[in-house]
Amino acid sequence: MHSPERQHSRGGVTMTETHSTGDTAVAARALRKTYGRGESAVAALADVSVDFPRGQFAAVMGPSGSGKSTLMHCLAGLDTVSSGTVWIDGTPITGLRDRGLTRLRREKIGFVFQAYNLVPTLTARQNIVLPLALARRRVDRAWFDEVVQTLGLTGRLKHRPHELSGGQQQRVAVARALLGRPAVIFADEPTGNLDSVAGAEVLALLRTSVAQWGQTVIMVTHDAVAAAYSDRVVLLGDGRLAGELHAPTVDSVLSALHGVALPGSVLPGSALPGSVLPGSTL
Numbered sequence: 001m002h003s004p005e006r007q008h009s010r011g012g013v014t015m016t017e018t019h020s021t022g023d024t025a026v027a028a029r030a031l032r033k034t035y036g037r038g039e040s041a042v043a044a045l046a047d048v049s050v051d052f053p054r055g056q057f058a059a060v061m062g063p064s065g066s067g068k069s070t071l072m073h074c075l076a077g078l079d080t081v082s083s084g085t086v087w088i089d090g091t092p093i094t095g096l097r098d099r100g101l102t103r104l105r106r107e108k109i110g111f112v113f114q115a116y117n118l119v120p121t122l123t124a125r126q127n128i129v130l131p132l133a134l135a136r137r138r139v140d141r142a143w144f145d146e147v148v149q150t151l152g153l154t155g156r157l158k159h160r161p162h163e164l165s166g167g168q169q170q171r172v173a174v175a176r177a178l179l180g181r182p183a184v185i186f187a188d189e190p191t192g193n194l195d196s197v198a199g200a201e202v203l204a205l206l207r208t209s210v211a212q213w214g215q216t217v218i219m220v221t222h223d224a225v226a227a228a229y230s231d232r233v234v235l236l237g238d239g240r241l242a243g244e245l246h247a248p249t250v251d252s253v254l255s256a257l258h259g260v261a262l263p264g265s266v267l268p269g270s271a272l273p274g275s276v277l278p279g280s281t282l
C-alpha cells in the first residue's frame with residue numbers, strides 16, 4: 001500500500017513519488033478550495049494537510065462556514081479541489097477523471113448521509129447490497145450476515161424504508177456502507193435526523209465497526225456528544241486546521257470549539273459564538 005505520494009513536475013511531466021505509509025487510509029496535502037473569483041472569491045479551504053490513519057474513528061468539527069462539508073467533499077472525491085492532493089488508500093484521487101473517480105468511490109468509499117439516502121422502492125436487503133451490485137462485486141454471505149446481525153437488522157431485511165424507523169433506516173445505510181469493506185466511510189451528520197436514543201445506537205455501531213472490524217470512519221458533525229464517540233476530533237476554523245483532540249469528551253470538545261469560534265463565525269442555533277453551552281449541539 002502506498003500513501004501518501006508526492007507529485008511534482010519535471011520537464012512538464014508530472015512525476016509521482018511513492019513512499020510506503022500503509023497505515024494511512026486518507027491523506028490530504030496543501031488542500032485549497034476557492035469558490036468564485038476576484039473580490040467575491042471565498043477560500044473555503046486554505047492549505048489543509050491532514051492524515052487519517054486506518055482503523056480510526058475521526059470527527060471533523062468547527063463553526064458553521066469553517067469548511068467541514070467542503071473538506072469532506074474534497075476528501076471523498078465529490079468535489080474538485082483548487083490545488084493540493086488527496087490520497088485514498090494510497091491512490092491520488094485529485095487527478096482522476098469522472099469515470100475513475102466513480103469507480104474509486106464504489107470500491108474504496110462508503111457513505112452515510114444525514115438523510116439516509118435509501119432507495120424507497122427497494123427492501124432493506126436490496127438497499128444494503130446495491131453498491132456491490134452496481135460495482136458487479138460478489139456479496140460475501142458470511143460478512144453480510146455478520147454486519148446485519150451486529151446492526152440488529154436481521155428481522156427487517158424485507159422491509160422497505162418507509163416501513164422502518166429513522167434509526168433503522170440509518171442502520172441500513174451503515175450496513176450498506178460497511179458491506180464493501182471500504183477503505184473509509186464518510187459520515188455526514190449521521191445522527192442529524194435522529195432522536196438521541198437512535199442517534200446513540202448509530203454512533204455506537206460506527207464505534208463498533210472501528211473497534212471490532214478495523215473500519216476507518218470520518219464523520220462531520222456539529223454535535224459534541226457525537227464527536228465524543230470518536231477517537232480524534234479534527235478542528236477547522238476559517239478553512240484551516242485549528243487543532244485536534246485525542247480521546248475527546250463532550251466537555252473537551254465544547255471548550256475546544258469555543259477556542260475556534262473566530263470573530264465572524266456563526267454557530268448554528270445561536271446568536272453569538274460561545275453562547276451554546278446548554279445542550280451540546282453546535
Ligand SMILES: Nc1ncnc2c1ncn2[C@@H]1O[C@H](COP(=O)(O)OP(=O)(O)OP(=O)(O)O)[C@@H](O)[C@H]1O
Pocket residue numbers: 035036042043044062063064065066067068069070071
Ligand atoms: N458552492 C459554493 N459556492 C460558494 N461558496 C461556497 C460554496 N460552498 C461553500 N461555500 C462557502 O465556503 C465556506 C465553507 O463552507 P462549508 O459548507 O464547507 O462549511 P461548513 O463548516 O460545512 O458549514 P456548516 O456547518 O454550516 O455546514 C463558507 O464560507 C461557504 O459560504
